[in-house]
Amino acid sequence: MTALDPEKRYRIGEFGALVGLSTYTLRYYEDEGLIRARRDENxxxxxxxxxxxxxxxxxxxxxxxxxxxxxxxxxxWRAQGDQTIPQRRDLLEQVREASLAEIREREASLKVLSHKIDWYDGKLDHQIADNESFAEYLSQFSDQD
Amino acid sequence: MTALDPEKRYRIGEFGALVGLSTYTLRYYEDEGLIRARRDENxxxxxxxxxxxxxxxxxxxxxxxxxxxxxxxxxxWRAQGDQTIPQRRDLLEQVREASLAEIREREASLKVLSHKIDWYDGKLDHQIADNESFAEYLSQFSDQD
DNA sequence: GTAACCCTTCGAGTCGACTCTAAGGCAAGC
DNA sequence: GCTTGCCTTAGAGTCGACTCGAAGGGTTAC
Structure with missing residues (x-):
């Protein structure tokens, strides 16, 4: 069990590598008020x-x-203390709904894309194209290709 | 059953409203070679x-x-005919994988967000904050809030 | 006949989230 | 002692996908 020293000081470059952000981004986030960094004597x-x-x-x-x-x-809001919990909760809820909606949309799109891949696979399987069934297949998606 | 006239000509504005794109976007896509429009005598x-x-x-x-x-x-590739089917298939496959990966990432993030909402709900339920269990709860997500 | 729509080219503006450069200067490690 | 990393402010550049405006002119619908 390697216990990570809670005292260890990471300078911005090292820390960035650790969390996957560039030094630019860390400073940018700090400017924007999203994060804070402690400072050493220099x-x-x-x-x-x-x-x-x-x-x-x-x-x-x-x-x-x-x-x-x-x-x-x-x-x-977080900095303003517990009285802003309702606002924070509502904001997160709203983000959650929007995000779920996007996922659903993306999944629907992926379904169409996957069908298309399947169709290409079928087409690659037997070189003789059956254009009749192709058109039929595509009509499912209102896709003219 | 209202049969839609396959001959009906939609001008760009009307058509844009139909597919949810602005006239700007339709012309832009046309410039980019993604779509084509027929032209009338004028x-x-x-x-x-x-x-x-x-x-x-x-x-x-x-x-x-x-x-x-x-x-x-x-x-x-599509314009080049059937010999580019393998390329098209591979491109779509690659897009599919990337898209699925993004969905998975987003779902993981949503889980964290949802837990946070739940926690707010718990906190709102009984006004007396139990900071001990709060810290414990958060440690699940390595979230300091 | 007049308002609303469409045509062209071409370039500028917008938004979001970085990403980087410049200029000038301190600090740490080998 | 020199490279590498960090500090500041301020501003420019990038990418993607639009979005819009100007200028100048034709067309369609009521």
Whole structure:
């Protein structure tokens, strides 16, 4: 069991590599108020393993399709304490619905794409094209190809 | 049963409303070689119900996350006839994999977001915050909030 | 007949989220 | 002592996919 030292200071470059963000992006996020970094006696930023949690959470939110502006609003509310929990909850709920809708749309599109791949596979299987059944097959998707 | 007239000519504005694209976008796609429009004796574009199929298919491909550049390549190959079927198939396959990977990532992110919503709901239920269990709960996600 | 629509070219603007450069300067490791 | 990394501010550049505007002119619908 290698225990990670909670005191270890990661400088911005090292930390960026750890969380998968460039130094540019880390500073950019800091400018935008999404994250904070502590500073050493020479004003150089440093992070600890503790900071991974929050950034990971942020990246998950971003991964749902949440925009930076929304993230900024969220962080702002968070800084205002527990009385903004309803707003934060509602924002996340709204993001969740939008994200689920996008997934559903994408899945529908993927279905069409997959059928097309299947059709290509069929066409590749037996070189003799049966254009009659092709047209029939395609009519399922209102796809003229 | 209202049969739609396959001869009916839709001008660009009407057709755009039908497929959910602006006239700008339709002309743009045409410039990019993705679609074609017939012209009347005065060089005005027109479309028929027949054109809906291809555009719908395109929009489905786009809906999987396929980029315009990829779409353009696809259309180019399509114009070259059946000998490019393997390339087209492979391109679609590649798009499919990328798209599925994105869905999986988004689903993982959504799980985190949903847990957070649940947690807010719990917190809203009983006003007395139990910070001990909160920290415990969050540690699941390596989320410091 | 007049408003609303369509045509062309061509270039500029928008949005989102970075990404990088410049300029000038400190700091740490080998 | 020199390379590499970090600091600042401020602004420019990138990518993708539109979106719009101007200019100048034809067309369609009521």
């Amino acid at each position: 004003d150089q930023r440093y992070y600890t393993v503790n900071d991974i949690g929050w950034i990971g959470f942020l990246l998950h939110l971003k991964g749902t399709g949440m925009k930076l502006t929304e993230l900024k609003q969220y962080v702002k | 060089d005005q574009r027109y479309y028929t119900v027949n054109d809906i199929g291809w555009i719908g298919f395109l929009l489905h491909l786009k809906g999987t996350g396929m980029k315009l550049t990829e779409l353009k390549q696809y259309v180019k």
